[in-house]
Amino acid sequence: MQEQSVQLEHQSRVKEYEAAVEQLKGDQIRIQAEERRKTLNEETKQHQARAQYQDKLARQRYDDQLRQQQLLNDENLRKQEESVQKQEAMRKATIEHEMELRHKNEMLRVEAESKARARVERENADIIREQIRLKAAEHRQTVLESIRTAGAVFGEGFRAFVSDWDKVTATVAGLTLLAVGVYSARNATTVAGRYIEARLGKPSLVRxxxxxxxxxxxxxxxxxxxxxxxxxxxxxxxxxxxxxxxxxxxxxxxxxxxxxxxxxxxxxxxxxxxxxxxxxxxxxxxxxxxxxxxxxxxxxxxxxxxxxxxxxxxxxxxxxxxxxxxxxxxxxxxxxxxxxxxxxxxxxxxxxxxxxxxxxxxxxxxxxxxxxxxxxxxxxxLPGLEERERLVRLYFDRYVLEPATGGRQRLKLAQFDYGLKCSEIAKRVKGMSGREISKLAVAWQAAAYSSEDGVLTEAMIDARVDDAVRQHQQKMDWLHGEGVLDNEGRPTPTKGSAPPPLKAQEVLRPLQEVPSDRSKPDGTPV
Incomplete structure (x- = not known):
């Protein structure tokens, strides 16, 4: 039994040894795999570094080529500019030389002509002085004869005029009447102009x-x-x-x-x-x-x-x-x-x-x-609800319906209830004046003209109304901020202002008290 126990221990030790050997083999395989993976990673890194280095070298070579090409182009451009400058300098020098030669030739020609003219004048001085003397004598004789003739004519005429008393009287009377006529015409024109300006002319202050x-x-x-x-x-x-x-x-x-x-x-x-x-x-x-x-x-x-x-x-x-x-x-x-x-x-x-x-x-x-x-x-x-509705209908007819039904313009109108839409708009534009409502109608017309098909739809009308209401509210906020209007939209009274005026109905009441025998403009009695 002891021997069997020893053998069992020995077998167990052998198995443990075998297990340790197997474990060592597994560790060795794992270590080899780890080393292989590290080797692969290192090879990959080496390949990437080599590729990056090669790419860097390629870029550097390309940059060097571009730089060399740019230097070559700059050098060629500089040589061309130098060549052009040399050619321009040569051309300018040639032109200047030609002008200098031309100037010298011109001076020589002028000098030669002056010398020749002076020599001719010296040789013909006697003839020229004789011609001048003859021309002066002839001109003086002509002037004297003209003066004698004019004096004789005027003298004869004046003696004949003075000796005839009727002509003198008629001449004086004519000159007197002419002066009176000129003076009268000038004053009459001034008076007539002032009268016409006062009657028909419009003063500068009247627009x-x-x-x-x-x-x-x-x-x-x-x-x-x-x-x-x-x-x-x-x-x-x-x-x-x-x-x-x-x-x-x-x-x-x-x-x-x-x-x-x-x-x-x-x-x-x-x-x-x-x-x-x-x-x-x-x-x-x-x-x-x-x-x-x-x-x-x-x-x-x-x-x-x-x-x-x-x-x-x-x-x-x-x-x-x-x-x-x-x-x-x-x-x-x-x-x-x-x-x-x-x-x-x-x-x-x-x-x-x-x-x-x-x-x-x-x-x-x-x-x-x-x-x-x-x-x-x-x-x-400001107009009330009823007045706003009348104004909306009036301007809707004028700026939308009439152009749409006229047939001469590009405006077209979509199908919807126009009367109901005007009533809705009148409720939405509370606080607006008649001028603002007319501008709103013009905005509808402009919206139709700016569209592709030229058709004014209900949505376009609502959009313009929203814009007008928003702008009106902005204006009212400005007035409230300045203290011009109170919270109810009425003018804020200022210090020293006059008492609130009467309403239109209170003013029209005394005007209605006219005699019963008077008539309205249409002919009906009051």
């Missing part, structure tokens, strides 16, 4: 007028007057009172119109003049200040010209606050102050020749004397 002038007659023999139905109701009551005043040769009342820009103040003045049968003239307050010292003369000329109108003149002053500012608080120039005083002098009393209509966005800046000359105040507010 636009409905009165007949020579220039307008040549440009427009027939003046077409267009009446807007949307404004007929608005101007009717004031127009009736003004028309009756003109017919009865009464005194006109001065009106102040104030409100945001684009609310129709200028159009109101034109329609008022047309309905009342008066002429109108439009001037801008911003044109007065640049005239300087000539402003007083121009202002008197405007009122003198207004007094010559046989139908009565409606003088509309747009942006009147530009030169009718307060004299006590505003820093205005002496020339503008003198012009303002001239305006106050000519408007101190009511007239039956002209009617004054002022328009302003800031009436609180007026001088108090201007406020004293105002008889009626009209507040032009």
């Amino acid at each position: 636009e007028t409905s009165r007949f002038t020579v220039v307008e007659a040549l440009k427009h023999p027939i003046k077409v007057r267009w009446t807007s139905p949307s404004l007929e109701e608005r101007v009717r009551d004031i127009a009736i009172a003004t028309r009756n005043t003109r017919q009865n040769r009464g005194l006109y009342r001065n009106i102040l119109m104030y409100g945001p820009p684009g609310t129709g103040k200028t159009l109101f003045a034109k329609k008022l003049a047309m309905h009342s049968g008066m002429d109108y003239a439009i001037m801008t307050g911003g044109d007065v200040a640049p005239m300087g010292r000539d402003g007083v003369t121009a202002m008197h000329k405007v009122f003198d010209w207004a007094g010559t109108s046989g139908r009565g003149l409606l003088l509309f002053v747009d942006e009147a606050d530009a030169f009718l500012r307060k004299r006590s608080t505003e820093k205005i120039s002496e020339d503008l102050r003198a012009t303002l005083n001239a305006f106050l002098y000519r408007t101190g009393e009511q007239s039956n020749k002209f009617m004054l209509v002022l328009a302003s966005n800031q009436p609180e800046q007026f001088d108090w004397a201007i406020n004293d000359r105002i008889d009626e105040i009209v507040n032009f507010m």
